[in-house]
Amino acid sequence: MSNKNTNIKVLIQKLGTSLSSMVMPNIGAFIAWGLITALFIPKGFFPNENLGKLVDPMINYLLPLLIAYTAGFNIHAMRGGVTSAIATMGVIIGAAGTPMFLGAMIMGPIAAICMKKFDEAIQPKIPTGFEMLINNFSLGFMGFFLSIGGFYGIGPVVKAITSALGKGADIIINAGLLPLANIFIEPGKILFLNNAINHGILTPLATIQAQDTGKSMLYLLEANPGVGLGILLAYMVFGKGSAKSSAYGAGIIHFFGGIHEIYFPYILMKPSLIIAAIAGGVSGTATFQLLDAGLRSTASPGSIIAIFAQTAQDSYFAVAAGVLVSALVTFIVASIILRNDKSSDGNIEEAQKQVQNMKSESKGKEIVVDNSNSIDYKEVEKIIFACDAGMGSSAMGASILREKINKAKIDLPVTNIAIRNLEANERAIIVTQNELTPRAQGMNKKAIHISVDNFLSSPKYDQIVNDLLNKENNNEETIEKTTTLNNEKIENIKDIVIFENNHINKKDMAQAVLKYKLSKANLQINIKNVNLEDIANNDDTLVILEDSIVQTAKQINNNVKYYPVSDLLEEAEYDKLLKKLK
Incomplete structure (x- = not known):
């Protein structure tokens, strides 16, 4: 049963990814269309009859064809993309007057699959010298027949479906029921279906609506950053430990950078906070609806900057009010939940592990990454x-690890891609979030797979660096013995430096704790803020760091004394240190 549940989950993820992967690479085109619409239509900021003629062709032809081409390219590269574009043109003409986003998302994959199956069957049998002739004519004939089929078959059907969906959305909006959609949207986002919801479902419907009215509220349902801001504000005020200290930076990245995935782990560590997210989402959407808010085009990423850039001319106050209300309601409900939380553990990494274990148990198995058949680190x-x-959280995770790799002087490129673009034979370390690891393993069985809870603050990054260094450094044990102090008396120390090679920001709190303990013990030792590479070769400076990053630190500066601890915020470690310093 557990295997069946896992397979169903992977299939749902694949469906969601395939939907969003058709639209997301073309978000720039949607933004361009939104800007042209906002500026040059009769009700725009700078009405221009000639430039306004771009609006209808772009939404009726350019955007659907881009979606179709992208869908086909994802399945069968260039030949798949071209075939899909030709076939979708038949759908567009067969449903004249209706933007064929849904038609492109249906016809694009169908056409690419047909072309791919044909090539797999025919290409191995093509005589030498006839490759170009057969390839060009086979694509031409395939596009010819599929475009006719799209014109008579898929176009009229999809037009009827699109019309029904549009009318259904209007009925829900007019009945005042749209806020209830957030009951499903907010949990879906936490399960990393945010891109599928926004770009696979809401964006096509919203774009059709925006063509008629100049704006759409549907663009705001998933993109609203107020919910995540409210969650993170509650952690800033009522959180504990590293979850509280890391919430400040996460709030800036979420609200201004538009990376919503950064607040998901904060809900996963306290699942009851999903109530706060739903309350904030519902109240925000209700405010949008009450004040008739709307965006001209999709806002991606979901940054407050991107949202205001796409806000309709008459909706700036309404959009700001909706974001503020959702943040406030989420903050109030989340604060009540966090204040009544009796647990003493505020460490986000440990909480994430506990939540992941709980999720794994509910599926009947623990998520274990089997790298027994993988390549060696060498x-x-x-x-x-x-x-x-392949655009948001993975880009930030890659940036964090790239910084660590560079500091350790390891010559390896660190990149980020969409999971659909993984290749089977790449000799790589592939880092994915837990929910996507089974898919990544299925796409590349030889790679070393690392599964993390959160791209933005994972202790596994230091382990990756250490594992890579261990393969390059044959005399690691000798270095460990000569430069690390943990079981001997420590003398003549004048300065202490706390080194932290991650983005959790424990350093400030650790400095405050140690400074207090040194003062109480009447020890005249300075706590200094200097870069590790700037510490001179002397015996009167001690560097305190977590034991998981000792090897990384030595690659930066191997001429200082290191005192490893299990956790920078563990006071018992400093009590042991004081005894050795005395």
Whole structure:
């Protein structure tokens, strides 16, 4: 049963990814269309009859064809993309007057699959010298027949479906029921279906609506950053430990950078906070609806900057009010939940592990990454971060690990891609979030797979660096013995430096704790803020760091004394240190 549940989950993820992967690479085109619409239509900021003529052809032809081409390219590269575009043109003409986003998302994959199956059957049998002739004519004939089929078959059917969906959306909006959609949207986002919901479902419907009215509220349902801001504000005020300290930076990245995935782990560590997210989402959408808010085009990423850039001319106050209300309601409900939380553990990494274990148990099995058949670390040629879209959280995770790799002077490229673009034979370390690891393993069985809870703050990054260094450094044990102090008396120390090679920001709190303990013990030792590489070769400076990053630190500066601890915020470690310093 557990295997069946896992397979169903993977299939749902694949469906969601395939939907969003058709649209997300073309978000720039949607933004361009939105800007042209906002500026040059009769009700725009700078009405221009000639430039306004771009609006209808772009939404009726350019955008659907881009979606179709992208869908086909994802399945069968260039030949798949071209075939899909030709076939979808038949759908567009067969449903004249209706933007064929849904038609492109249906016809695009169908056409590419047909072309791919044909090539697999015919290409191995093509005589030498006839490749170009057969390839060109086979694509031409395939596009010819599929475009006719799209014109008579798929076009009219999809037009009827699109019309029904549009009318259904209007009925829900007019009945005042749209806020209830957030009951499903907010949990879906936490399960990393945010891109599928926004770009696979809401964006096509919203774009059709925006063509008629100049704006659409549907663009705001998933993109609203107020919910995540409210969650993170509650952690800033009522959180504990590293979850509280890391919430400040996460709030900036989420609200201004538009990376919503950054707040998901904060809900996963306290699942009851999903109530706060739903309450904030419902109240925000209700405010949008009450004040008739709307965007001209999709806002991606979901940054407040991108949202205001796409806000309709008459909706700036309404959009701001909706975001503010959702943040406030989410903050109030989340604060009540966090204040009544009796647990003493505020460490986000540990909480994420506990939540992941709980999720795994509910599925009947624990998520274990089996790298027994993988390549050796010596064979690694690159490090790849793979996520649903390959644009948001994976890019930030890659940036964090790239910084660590560079500091450790390891010559390996670190890149980020959409999981659908993984290749089977890449000799790589592939880093994915837990929910996507089974898919990544199925696409590349030889790679070393690393499964993390959160791209933005995973202790596994230090382990990756250490594992890579261990394969390059044969005299690691000798270095460990000569430069690490943990079981001997420590004398003549004048300065202490706390080194932290991650983005959790424990350093400030650790400095405050140690400074207090040194003062109480009447020890005249300075706590200094200096870069590790700037510490001179002397015996009167001690560097305190977590034991998981000792090897990384030594690659930066191997001429100082290191005192490893299990956790920078563990006060018992400093009590042991004080005894040795005395």
